[in-house]
Amino acid sequence: MTTIYFDLDGTLTNPKAGITRSIQYALERLGHEVPTEDELIWCIGPPLHASLAKILGSDNLADQALLLYRERFSDIGIFENEAYPGIKDTLATLAASDRRMFVATSKPAVYAERIIDHFGLRTYFERVFGSELDGARTDKGELLQYALQETKVDPKRAIMIGDRSHDMIGARRNAMTAIGVLYGYGNREELMSAGAHHVCAAHRDLLDHAR
Structure with missing residues (x-):
């Protein structure tokens, strides 16, 4: 079988809206340039920390961004x-x-x-x-x-x-x-x-x- x-x-x-909007939220909170939802589609699927590190150019910033991402995603983005x-x-x-x-x-x-x-x-x-x-x-x-x-x-x-x-x-x-x-x-x-x-x-x- x-x-x-x-x-x-x-x-x-x-999950496009929930993931991309939560990434936008994290980047905005960090004062980073915020791409459009369509520009963040490549982040859907692969491990998120690696994608955030690629955007931010730093594992330390990616750690911070992931926490901010979850801040929005856990209550709002998860159901978008x-x-x-x-x-x-x-x-x-x-x-x-x-x-x-x-x-x-x-x-x-x-x-x-x-x-x-x-x-x-x-x-x-x-x-x-x-x-x-x-x-x-x-x-x-x-x-x-x-x-x-x-x-x-x-x-x-x-x-x-x-x-x-x-x-x-x-x-x-x-x-x-x-x-x-x-x-x-x-x-x-x-x-x-x-x-x-x-x-x-x-x-x-x-x-x-x-x-």
């Missing part, structure tokens, strides 16, 4: 989000075939759990795997290794579905099948160059590959 691990941001939900239209139907179809399904996201688990519950997605997943607020397991490869160990799943019978390169790289590092989706924030070139075995334009297309 195949086991499926789903990314959250850009795969199950569209929406489940992709029809995603519940796709998940229900996959779940009906008795697959084991999990969420595996670089987002802190404390936020991911609330988002999954808020959008009524809990029923489809056995467990939500995320990073820790101290930065542990933000690397997708480490997160998936931990998730595979915790669930006692053979990686050769496991699939990782995500929209960014780090999802594909993490899957490949763990000998999993890597499936990229194009309705999120990564493009075909990014996903294929990162090792995607398949790329799906729409989440319904996953039904042809997540077997």
Whole structure:
């Protein structure tokens, strides 16, 4: 039986407004130039601290920015989000075939759990795997290794579905099948160059590959 691990941001939900506005809030508080929401799209998906460090040019400033980001995100930004239209139907179809399904996201688990519950997605997943607020397991490869160990799943019978390169790289590092989706924030070139075995334009297309 195949086991499926789903990314959250850009795969199950569209978090653009909440993430980009919370980054803007943090940068403004630090007196830094504030890019537009569209200019911050590249920050959606990868570990946030690394993206903030790239923007600010300093790990110390990134530490401060991350705390400010969470100040807004934990109460407001977390729900400036929406489940992709029809995603519940796709998940229900996959779940009906008795697959084991999990969420595996670089987002802190404390936020991911609330988002999954808020959008009524809990029923489809056995467990939500995320990073820790101290930065542990933000690397997708480490997160998936931990998730595979915790669930006692053979990686050769496991699939990782995500929209960014780090999802594909993490899957490949763990000998999993890597499936990229194009309705999120990564493009075909990014996903294929990162090792995607398949790329799906729409989440319904996953039904042809997540077997």
